[in-house]
Amino acid sequence: MTMTGKERIKKAFNCETTDRVPWVPFVGCHAGALLGYTAEEFFKSEEKMIRGVQKAIQMYQPDGIPVAFDLQIEAEVLGCDIAWADDNPPAVISHPLANGTKLEDLKVPTADQGRIKIVTEVARKLCQANPDIALYGLITGPFTLGLHLLGTDIFLKMFDENAYVKKLMTFCKDVCIAMSKFYLDAGCDIIAVVDPMTSQIGPAQFKEFVTPYMIEIFEYVRQQGGLSSFFVCGHAQQNIAVMCETRCDNISIDENIPLDYVRDECLKHNMSFGGNLQLTTVLLLGKEIDAQKNAIACIEIAGEKGFILAPGCDVPYATPPANLQAVAEIVCDEYKRQVAKTIAVEESSQMKLDLAEYGQADKVIVDIITLDSEACAPCQYMVDAVRKIAPEFDGIVQWREHKIKYRESLVFMASLMVRNIPTICIDGQITFVSRIPPKHELIAAIQDRINDKFRMRIQQRKAVINILSGDDEHTKMVQGNVAKAVQELGADVDIENISDPEIIASFGIFPAQCPAIVMTQYQMKSIKRVPEVVVIKEWIKNL
């Protein structure tokens, strides 16, 4: 039975079996980009945030999604100055505890302060509108919040004023618990404590300055019936083992940490884990197939237990939506995943054919690229469609299936630049992609190609009429008739009068057989390139 996204996420968090891998795109200001809003417009408006996240839900088919990916909300309320940007979350640019504010004067925020009011209302409405999706309430982790409040002096004070740093961590923990309450009250299912700056410290400092506070936060979430995730990013591999001891339900990491390492550490504690699609090189700058390859690699490394597929961190504002949709496709569609996987495995090492001249044989060649028509329904329907109409062209059309489970077929597919399965190519041109054409469309497409070829043949044909002759009246009559025929047809034909007996003999004609006419036809087949053997073979077959 198909699970809802929320059921899937909850089961994965509990390391139980799911019907497929759960998928959580960490969409923050990118949701604003989907509707053309700047990050500032997006994060300051309840209405825009709701519409943006709804748009992301519609486009990316997630099992879970964050309400707001902005780690400056608490800091802003607590007095940090904020610099806004159009295509990034805002930035903290001042640290009140480094500028004279006393820690004792800071108060744990209330639900109606600053943008906390906006995001909790967004959470409430998104939860109501999407009961089947797990909503993540993201809060700034205590160590990162501490850095926002104190600046990098925190590292000096760990030595100079150890007790002060612990007092600060206690305050930040209280803020985290308050924020967790606001999000849980609004209906969120998961509290994700995002603490990227912990990657700056080692396990000993983590245990001293992070662990006790995290344990309290996660315990609070558990008591309230929520699930918890610990997000970290950067080079934090050294801390994964101690993160597992904070008793959260899930750990989420980015591409800086090997997923197999996190898998092994988490599963030792029967703990769920997530990550680590590459944000910049793949999701932002790559193409759909790159995103799919990366997702498949993550899924395969992670295995079937306790894994949540997610980007390593907040998706960049300008990420092409098609890349995230491509990930959603292979998550939701096992068949598409198989196709992408096959391409992914082979593509990097394969040779490509030069098929620039492909399809110049007299016959029209219809290539069907499939996974395997015997094992895949759409492939079978596509092959059947072609098989049925081929007899109507009575020997003019030649078709063949290329099953990409075979390496040579995969090479052929890549050489034709085919990206989707199944696809029909007519004379090397991608014509029908992942769609079984109705009979009349397929016939029309092939007929168009036949007409094109006919036109090309006329245009490309070059002929010479050789008149092999003596010097007699018959020859003159032949020459006159040929000239008249060429003129009346308006044909592009050269006329050569040949009287040298040796040349005449080279045509296999005896002088006694003259006057004779030998026509020579030329066909241009290739210009400025070296055609592949497979292509030349096609030409030769038509001689």
Next chain:
Amino acid sequence: MAKKIDIWLLSGYLGSGKTTALNQLLKQPMFADGRLALIINEFGKVGVDGKLIDEGDYAKFEINKGSIFCICTKTDLLKIFSNIIDNDLADTVIVEVSGVAEPSDIEQLITEDYLVQKLNVRANLCFVDAVNYTKVSAFMKNAVMGVRVADGIIINKTDLVSETIIKDLKDRLNQLNDRAPIVSTSFGKIDDGFLDSLNHVPASKAACLCPPLEMPVVSFSTDRIMKRSAFEAVIMALADNILRLKGNISFDDGHRFVEMVLSEKTETEPIEGFDKATSFTAIGWDIEQVKLQQDFEACFLEEELD
């Protein structure tokens, strides 16, 4: 093939003097005479470091990154590098690397297909604050990593510490990275000859050239009394294994505030504000935490203060 753009990376903990040094570099012929671009990136200082940089004839980019994640910063850096390349803005780029970023991340970014054809990391300079480096290095992973992958190390603010400390610090930095030349300076002054002499080793390789060092931190908070002679014997035996030590210690010959910076020790009257008579923290260097803990532990007498 067109000449690649030289990239100079300036790394170091916030407060190590990178910005001051950058202003000095801008005046030196090596940079002042060419087409230069600056990329400024510091945690929690958006728009601030930018204002501290002297105005001049160069393109200046600040990474205005709300998100503090290193990965997201990469995205911005990529955009800026592309802008510089596509619009032919500079022959040399100085990147002031955030104190919380790993220089190796930036190098990794430059190995992307498009950028590697156009950019060349000329050298990675790491600034070390002579006053605070020994404090921060045990707590901040990147303070150590920055030194390990540097091609040249500049000990800054040397006017604020003694010659002994500078010499000791040089020795320690040399243990972290014996390949990079080290110079001492005040106010960020570096001469062109030093910069010319630097050879770049990619960060991924450089990080592996010296074995890692343990830098444990141990703390004591107790009313027990420490035997002075035992304590002196320990710090003498561990002269090469203590980076910092600071706190009140109740010795059998009196209650004192002790501070050690490398091998230099000072003592004053105890300071207020601690629950226990003995409250101190020590940062070790190339020593296991258990040994550091046990050696100090053995200095305590059985009796407690009344």
